[in-house]
Amino acid sequence: MTGTVQKKKGASGKEYLYIVLSYKDPMTFKRKQKSISTGLKAKGNKRKAETLIPELIKKFEYLERPVSLEISRDISLCDYMDDWLKGKKRDLRKSTYETYKLRIKSMKKYFKMENPLLREVTPAMLNKFFKYSLNYGKENQKTHEREPLTVRSVRSYRSILHAVFDEAVIDEIISVNPVNSVTVKGKKNKEYSEEYLFLTEEEILDLLEFLSREYPRMLGIAFMGAYYGLRRSEILGLKWSAVDWKKEIINIEHTVVRVNRIFAEDATKTCAGSRSLNLFDSAKACLKSIQRQQKENAEFYGNAYQNDEGYIFTWEDGRPYSPDYVTRTFKKAMSVFGRPEITLHKLRHSCCSMLIEKGWNIKQLQYWMGHADAETTLNIYSHYNRQKLNQNRNDLNQISSKAAHFFNE
Template identity: 25%
Template sequence: MPRNSVNPIEPYTLKNGEKRYRFQIYLGTNPLTGKEQRTTRSNFKTQKEAKVALLQIKYEIDKGTFQKKSYDTYGELYVLWIENYKNNVEASTYRKTLGIFKNHILPVMKDYRIEKITIDICQKHVNEWAQKFKNYRATISYAAKVLDFAIKRGIIQTNPYNLVDMPTAITKRKVMQQEEKEENFYTKNELNNFLTCLKSENDFKKYTLFHVLAYTGMRKGELLALKWTDIDFENHEITVSKAISLDYNNKIYLKSTKTGKTRIISIDSNTENILMQWKKQQMKDCMVLGFNAKSKTQLVFSNKYNSYMQPSLTQKWLKKITDTHKLKAITTHGFRHTHCSLLFEAGVTIKEVQDRLGHTDVQTTMNIYAHVSPERKTSAIDKFAHYLAN
């Protein structure tokens, strides 16, 4: 049997200069592996507190009731949870999750001992996150997943995040503040003005890209994954079956659409002509660079290496264009909302809009419908007044 230290409790210093105590204790030999087993406890504020915990563990070992806890802190358990989580989600979702934990959850929770996390502690962080973030519920949901993971492993019995009170007053205030902000789409006149300004810059690739976004409502990732074989000029249709995204290493990869379903989008003759013109120019550009643009795998929009474009590039283009011409700033995704809004304004039914944009849930379509342009709202009240008057 290994020789025990006279006093296994030792002090150490945190990064912020505070003093803490820890100890390691021998548990015996693992009957399955034949290897020595030890457990460590740390983060005690006083030597007396560490001594009490040490005596308690020794007592449980003597009685045969001690159960080794491999994951003492939230941060330690998170490491195991995230490895399992990684195998069950898209790489892009995993990347987003890493960011939420790194930026918002781990900085405040990683050092908490799992069994010491109370409802009050969770409530405190829920209130903080609600003040900081619009989508704070997602942060809470992710934070709770690690504790659900702890329940499955018998470390704790209940998840305190399931018992917190959601700050509804803060939520309502944030919704009101959001509604006061400028909407993330263009009206008909704003879109036409944007495309006119863009056309004047004589960059046909950019013009084509934003025109197609506005006239099809495709997601950016779907558009950047598009190949010429996906466009049926004879039947005036585009097949949307895949998208590009970034994994946790910021590398581009090809995946299915957001809903996992393929959809067919009809295109108007003007959009079709613009695409045909771009195809001819792209072939010339690729020939100069030594690429074969006639390949069946040729992308509609590619980078200078004739590979996938970085998704962030479109937003950089957009910002430069709106700044140069002093236009309303929207995001690249705002062109999808623009397309949706103008479809409603043109009188297209909600069901038709849902199918065209590939929304699995009609509520998503309805949420955009609730923020349609002033022209559409005026039209609605005019129709109402006309109906009552006749």
């Protein structure tokens, strides 16, 4: 394996240094390349980048290792989970992979105590693990005492284990998936249905007015949530390169999420999440205002300005906002506003409800919201119509008023 330093242009047009590793694929014996960003600007940093090559070669030496297709029947559950996760790394988004990694790490803490062989794991052992997790699956960071884990989290454990044992069946280590016989008891799925909140146009304007005075950093973010229905990851992933002023469209194609660290990806939550939306007049005004402020900030901070990736929502020095910061600050703002039940994601629901009021059909809504399938859109649609039905109960009072005399004493 060899490494070379190469230049690449970022979205802003500035050049950065990358390490390109050249290696031989152990399966095909063909030469392949892997490009790793150094985060260093091209000018004056070549030698510094070259010093990183030996470390990166050591880190990625596994790329040239022959892949063993034989799996021992005496492999432990913990080792097999590690192998399963490695095999999934190429197929999963970075954030999803890190989530799986954290889940498996937690499960291994439990199973390492007895370290059972994969083929010896029984439904009873899994059921015991799920019950333990429901009662003691989480450690309180302040008291260090064990606390219950949510049913949702334990069900995610079950989902991962189900996939792990499915692959073990394919590998002919076991003949039957033991997870099939085990369920995670708790609240019914309908009790987990998302709580919908639909703000009116007037309520949204009041909210934005409040933010403009008290929490101006949240104003543009709330605007994109309320009128574009964007997810938090999509809002924070917006770059100036996604805005086409001439065609009057904004492309939703990049996300910023946090698992145990922040991930920026040129992908949305679902394939349907990648979409091009109309850049309407008020949105232009919102973005132009942010752009003017960023230019002033860039001039003030000079070389200390750090927005080389061209993100729209940033701190004054150009650093992009952390997803946790946005959630925390918006929650605090809504508490001060007197509406603590409003979350950034509920603005997304409100956007959908306002478009329903304007007569948009399901397919239009599905595309605008970036839903993978129409079922999600229909779910919001039905919840909104149910609320409207209850709000309009006085219509029936008016319609039936002339029949009231039949029941007068």
